[in-house]
Amino acid sequence: MSAPTRFLGDRVRTRSRGPGLLRRSLRSSAERSVYDVLRYSHLAARPFRAGLGPRPATQSARAMRQLLDVEAVAVIDTEVVLAYAGSGSKRHQDAPRLFRLASLAMESGRAQSGPPGWICGESECSLGETLAVPLRVGNDSVGAIFLGRGEGREISLGLARATREMGRLIGVQLALAEQDATRQELTRARTVAMRAQISPHFAYNTLTAAASLVRRDPDRARELLVQFADFSRYILRNDRVNTPLSDELRNVHNYLDLERMRHPDRLEVVFRIDPGVLHVLVPVLILQPLVENAVQHGIEESGEGGKVTIIAEDRDEDVFVAVSDTGVGLDDEVVSGLLGESPPSGDDGHFGIRSVNERLRTTYGDRYRLSLSSAPGEGLIASFCVPKYRAGVTA
Structure with missing residues (x-):
């Protein structure tokens, strides 16, 4: 067995198999960027396999903030803000306008944006432009992703597209979670029927x-x-x-x-x-x-x-x-x-x-x-x- 190698800070044990590809440290900035995107995309989407709730939302919001390089990220369902990661959490998480922007995205099924300072209505707000993207399962909007840039920074077209793609990845995990729940209910119903027989x-x-x-x-x-x-x-x-x-x-x-x-x-x-x-x-x-x-x-x-x-x-x-x-x-x-x-x-x-x-x-x-x-x-x-x-x- 070859010696453990460093892989972006993680210890990875590799098994020597003679000639061929071995796992090595990522050397170029392009390789590191691709790895970071894939890793944080996985960390942001995977928690929702357990469904849309506070714990998966918190894990995902932290990963999305790193992935998208924004000042703040929130995950909202149809009733409340499930998680908020980033600047001004105490002031912004309960801001009515944040939930309003997310609700507009869910109702329209399309991304909605807000101008700098709009979320908390203060001239010294730490957030620049904001964006809300719906989370959809099938034809239904079940929640939204909210993100805010830093003060004075804009939402670029590339960032908006990346957030929409992130929303689609999360939607796939939520759909799988619904299938899991349906399968479990079906299994439970069949077990009840079996007891009766x-x-x-x-x-x-x-x-x-x-x-x-x-x-x-x-x-x-x-x-x-x-x-x-x-x-x-x-x-x-x-x-x-x-x-x-x-x-x-x-x-x-x-x-x-x-x-x-x-x-x-x-x-x-x-x-x-x-x-x-x-x-x-x-x-x-x-x-x-x-x-x-x-x-x-x-x-x-x-x-x-x-x-x-x-x-x-x-x-x-x-x-x-x-x-x-x-x-x-x-x-x-x-x-x-x-x-x-x-x-x-x-x-x-x-x-x-x-x-x-x-x-x-x-x-x-x-x-x-x-x-x-x-x-x-x-x-x-x-x-x-x-x-x-x-x-x-x-x-």
Whole structure:
């Protein structure tokens, strides 16, 4: 490994790869200028991936002031000044004319300018000419960038164009933030729907089994009810969209224990879990529908019992998860229909499988989807991969 080099004040470690380009200190003023523009553009736009709020606005305003070389920068939404960086912050940030100029830009969808001293209405104002540029997402103005030159300085055509381009970059990040929020709401709605679909007849059968054991085997009945309470608590809680894989496995273990208590001689369960993947976040209830499908449509329909196997393996940057059964299996046409874009009409009893596939794709993208392998009489294998880390996927 080569020695650390200085890159505009930052320490950058480079890995020697023999002949070819190596990272070096920027030598010419042109190289430094290009780097500064790209770096500060990124620092100004990127915070808005989290949405339009005070914290992203503050980070962005500081970077834009450096990038555009102006006396002051403010970021405004449709109601308030979110952040102000630069000269005269106490006097200018709450100035009604600053918000008025920004409002004119938002209403017209075009840049608006103000003469020297106009913002605070004082002859000794520290700001020269001012400019407000709208921030747009689609056809809607959601905010504005305000900037002020130093005393006696004008807004050049180049500066105005640069500010408009900065507004477009920020608009792209705000649009992505809206997409993230929509995706999260869709995932949350699907999770709620999934909770509602957890088999009601399983709850009824479990409680009936517990009632039948109360007199002849009270200890076993008590154990059954405690596990059912833990299972129900996990299913019904609505404060999470994602959870560690360990929680999912614990819930599935409770479910399968309950099923084995009801069918002690018919159900064999095998877990093959890599301990190194237990911390990885996955969508809540991503395993339960697959395991329930394996028991109900695989084992119970066979009439002879069988085995359910749950696997979780480390696959470099991903985690591979599979649920398999030795039940009745499905033919190719049914498998294709379950993962197709157009779900079949009516309730075919496989809502859970389709929901798992949809939630994987919504959370991680089309690369991560459910895979089914089956044949009549040979059981079903449902498998998928999830990334060990994904931006925006939090507990």
